[in-house]
Amino acid sequence: MDFNDSPEEATYRAKVRTWLDANATLRDPDASKINMLxxxxxxxxxxxxxxxAHKTKEGWACLRxxxxxxxxxxxxxxxxxxxxxxxxxxxxxxxxxxxHGMLGPTIMAHGTDEQKExxxxxxxxxxxxxxQLFSEPDAGSxxxxxxxxxxxxxxxxxxxxxxxxxxxxxxCKWGMLVARTxxxxxKHAGLTYFIVDMEDPGIDIRPIKQMNGASGFNExxxxxxxxxxxxxxxxxxxxWRVAITTLxxxxxxxGSGGGGGAGIKDxxxxxxxxxxxxxxxxxxxxxRRKIADFAVRRSGLKYTGQRGLSALSQGQTPGxxxxxxxxxAAIMGLEMGAFGMELQGAAGVLSGDDSLGxxxxxxxxxxxxxxxxxxxxxxILRNIISERVLGMPGEPRIDKGKPFKDIPxxxxx
Amino acid sequence: MNFDFxxxxxxxxxxxxxxxxxxxxxxxxxxxxxxxxxxxQALWKGVxxxxxxGVAIPEEYGGAGYGYLELAMIAGEIGQALAPIPFGSTVYLxxxxxxxxxxxxxxxxxxxxxxxxxxxxTLATTEKAGTLAEGSVSATFxxxxxxxxxxxxxxxDIADFAIVLAKEGSSHSLVIVDLNGDGxxxxxxxxxxxxxxxxxxxxxxxxxxRLGDAGSGWTVTQDVLTRAAVLMAxxxxxxxxxxxxxxxxxxxxxxxxxRPIGSFQSLKHRMADLYADRELARSNCYWAAWAxxxxxxxxxxxxxxxxxxxxxxxxNMVVDMIQMHGGVGYTWEYDCHLFYRRAKxxxxxxxTTAEWREKLITQLIEDAA
Numbered sequence: 075m076d077f078n079d080s081p082e083e084a085t086y087r088a089k090v091r092t093w094l095d096a097n098a099t100l101r102d103p104d105a106s107k108i109n110m111l112x113x114x115x116x117x118x119x120x121x122x123x124x125x126x127a128h129k130t131k132e133g134w135a136c137l138r139x140x141x142x143x144x145x146x147x148x149x150x151x152x153x154x155x156x157x158x159x160x161x162x163x164x165x166x167x168x169x170x171x172x173x174h175g176m177l178g179p180t181i182m183a184h185g186t187d188e189q190k191e192x193x194x195x196x197x198x199x200x201x202x203x204x205x206q207l208f209s210e211p212d213a214g215s216x217x218x219x220x221x222x223x224x225x226x227x228x229x230x231x232x233x234x235x236x237x238x239x240x241x242x243x244x245x246c247k248w249g250m251l252v253a254r255t256x257x258x259x260x261k262h263a264g265l266t267y268f269i270v271d272m273e274d275p276g277i278d279i280r281p282i283k284q285m286n287g288a289s290g291f292n293e294x295x296x297x298x299x300x301x302x303x304x305x306x307x308x309x310x311x312x313x314w315r316v317a318i319t320t321l322x323x324x325x326x327x328x329g330s331g332g333g334g335g336a337g338i339k340d341x342x343x344x345x346x347x348x349x350x351x352x353x354x355x356x357x358x359x360x361x362r363r364k365i366a367d368f369a370v371r372r373s374g375l376k377y378t379g380q381r382g383l384s385a386l387s388q389g390q391t392p393g394x395x396x397x398x399x400x401x402x403a404a405i406m407g408l409e410m411g412a413f414g415m416e417l418q419g420a421a422g423v424l425s426g427d428d429s430l431g432x433x434x435x436x437x438x439x440x441x442x443x444x445x446x447x448x449x450x451x452x453x454i455l456r457n458i459i460s461e462r463v464l465g466m467p468g469e470p471r472i473d474k475g476k477p478f479k480d481i482p483x484x485x486x487x
Numbered sequence: 488m489n490f491d492f493x494x495x496x497x498x499x500x501x502x503x504x505x506x507x508x509x510x511x512x513x514x515x516x517x518x519x520x521x522x523x524x525x526x527x528q529a530l531w532k533g534v535x536x537x538x539x540x541g542v543a544i545p546e547e548y549g550g551a552g553y554g555y556l557e558l559a560m561i562a563g564e565i566g567q568a569l570a571p572i573p574f575g576s577t578v579y580l581x582x583x584x585x586x587x588x589x590x591x592x593x594x595x596x597x598x599x600x601x602x603x604x605x606x607x608x609t610l611a612t613t614e615k616a617g618t619l620a621e622g623s624v625s626a627t628f629x630x631x632x633x634x635x636x637x638x639x640x641x642x643x644d645i646a647d648f649a650i651v652l653a654k655e656g657s658s659h660s661l662v663i664v665d666l667n668g669d670g671x672x673x674x675x676x677x678x679x680x681x682x683x684x685x686x687x688x689x690x691x692x693x694x695x696x697r698l699g700d701a702g703s704g705w706t707v708t709q710d711v712l713t714r715a716a717v718l719m720a721x722x723x724x725x726x727x728x729x730x731x732x733x734x735x736x737x738x739x740x741x742x743x744x745x746r747p748i749g750s751f752q753s754l755k756h757r758m759a760d761l762y763a764d765r766e767l768a769r770s771n772c773y774w775a776a777w778a779x780x781x782x783x784x785x786x787x788x789x790x791x792x793x794x795x796x797x798x799x800x801x802x803n804m805v806v807d808m809i810q811m812h813g814g815v816g817y818t819w820e821y822d823c824h825l826f827y828r829r830a831k832x833x834x835x836x837x838x839t840t841a842e843w844r845e846k847l848i849t850q851l852i853e854d855a856a
Contacts, residue, residue, distance in 0.1 A: 366844035374767025384490035460755035467750035
């Protein structure tokens with residue numbers, strides 16, 4: 075039992091570090107996050123594109139992808155090592171997670187040779203950014219209940235409807251969309267998967283203002299948007315199977331971290347900086363027990379991640395325990411934010427520059443309800459764990475086998 | 488990296504499981520429980536013959552000379568079987584204390600005796616209700632004699648010797664006492680789990696020999712408890728695994744309202760949460776086993792983290808185990824209460840989970856400074 079790189083991994087890591095040292099600067103772990111928030115979105119995107127183009131030119135982009143599509147045929151472990159090392163440097167935030175992590179693999183699995191050739195190399199290079207158009211106002215957890223329609227007209231499909239929770243739609247060139255092509259077919263059988271040009275004039279992108287004031291997502295409205303049949307991914311009516319490929323890749327890319335944000339040391343410091351009953355907060359028994367509990371969950375998450383990495387390093391697939399990451403991290407993040415505020419007492423409600431303590435806790439508290447919903451709600455994740463990991467029965471369903479148009483939906487269609 | 492147990496260690500684990508399935512079935516645990524026998528002598532003899540008692544004891548003292556990773560594998564299996572034997576008291580505590588600070592004669596006598604199955608040992612620290620503290624120790628060692636009372640002492644009534652924390656002068660020392668010798672009176676105490684018996688030991692000028700340096704008793708005790716916490720955490724994790732499996736089988740086969748009750752989200756989501764709890768605990772346990780095997784600086788934090796998360800995972804599991812079984816879960820006949828009892832006993836035996844939380848935060852604050 076050890077945490078050491080194998081000789082091959084160590085050699086690879088050294089090679090990665092040499093390249094990064096020559097092409098980027100090490101990050102000051104405290105300063106950079108705040109700097110990024112101040113920068114204009116356009117500038118950040120330009121920087122992200124430049125970094126991606128540079129990595130592509132130098133042979134460090136989409137490492138796991140096959141060489142024929144612009145990748146490097148690297149192992150998963152090599153890709154992980156590059157990610158670990160790259161994270162230590164002052165580089166622009168990635169805008170390619172969805173494309174490289176989820177959509178590219180979907181095109182590889184279901185695309186025609188022409189589609190792979192047209193889309194994958196440019197996706198690697200990064201001049202064209204991609205977004206995912208799945209969720210709808212009435213179809214979130216129950217994604218297959220989506221209603222956006224695509225109707226065949228000549229060699230084109232004409233798309234009408236609305237998508238929501240689309241990250242980065244405002245700066246993307248391409249979107250991958252699941253639409254309903256047959257309302258007489260059963261729910262999952264009437265769906266088809268398309269690639270759409272986000273610059274089409276029939277697309278209207280409106281940012282969603284979140285409860286914390288930020289806008290990480292958009293609503294995307296489609297009015298007679300045309301996409302050629304050559305941009306259909308997979309067979310007509312096979313969209314659900316194609317979408318599952320995308321979602322499986324989402325599960326493996328989200329929740330791999332330890333929750334991010336402020337840590338146990340920050341919480342200890344916050345507790346040392348305040349008084350409870352006239353004594354330093356850190357001397358309070360309740361405070362001590364609570365921080366200990368957070369620490370135990372944090373280390374549990376960290377070493378669950380290490381178990382997954384270890385499996386990769388040994389050439390195995392990570393075990394099902396990887397599926398608990400986001401569920402645990404989001405709930406704990408919310409609790410830690412609330413507790414950090416509680417330590418500040420009445421001043422806990424003050425935020426940003428006016429905070430009398432660490433303002434991270436207020437930010438975390440306002441952000442975490444979103445993480446508990448994104449990429450599978452807590453409830454959906456519990457369904458996934460109980461059904462797919464533990465093998466418990468699915469819900470009895472009243473929407474199976476019926477034509478989609480006959481399934482109750484609560485809103486007119 | 489390979490943050491996992493080796494194939495050989497996993498083979499040892501599966502061999503241990505096979506043996507315990509055969510020789511420590513829940514009906515055997517129940518026999519010991521209902522007879523108030525304290526422990527299963529047949530099982531104790533069996534595990535001694537298999538060499539489990541000496542897994543981490545050096546070969547020169549009759550052990551197998553493996554490491555703590557092997558011992559952790561066995562501890563997990565002892566836990567999942569609810570094995571009714573004084574394994575923790577003897578192996579994690581007594582043998583560990585002697586391995587850490589015993590002199591050569593003590594190692595020869597006691598480690599050899601433990602490895603062969605001839606000696607049962609235990610550690611006696613507490614004297615009264617509340618958290619163990621230096622100031623709460625009244626037993627006194629002077630002129631080679633021990634006087635005082637210890638309770639509760641796990642396996643104290645069946646052990647051959649005890650390592651006792653006592654005052655010596657202005658400080659504390661650990662001393663070894665032959666419990667079959669003069670000046671020792673012992674009584675079995677009623678407790679919630681008769682398969683892990685508790686005793687009161689009264690020493691009156693009992694002959695005792697010092698273990699480790701004079702005045703080192705408190706520090707050595709804390710060190711031994713930290714090391715034992717890792718192995719105890721594996722027992723707790725093993726118990727949680729087994730309780731989970733039994734509960735899972737039950738909810739998948741029990742029907743209500745025309746469906747297996749395991750198809751209701753109220754139960755599925757709880758099982759998912761219990762699964763998550765257990766995997767976090769498992770990861771902390773792996774970390775702690777690694778730290779123990781490598782004597783890493785992180786041992787204190789890792790051991791406490793493992794003990795807390797595995798302890799909570801087991802306790803939360805057994806509470807839900809009874810609840811999910813419904814009425815039958817509260818009967819004497821069903822095995823749920825055996826797990827419910829054991830989870831609580833393991834959570835108290837070397838300091839409560841609350842005490843481990845305090846140890847953890849103290850260490851974290853020190854590390855953060």
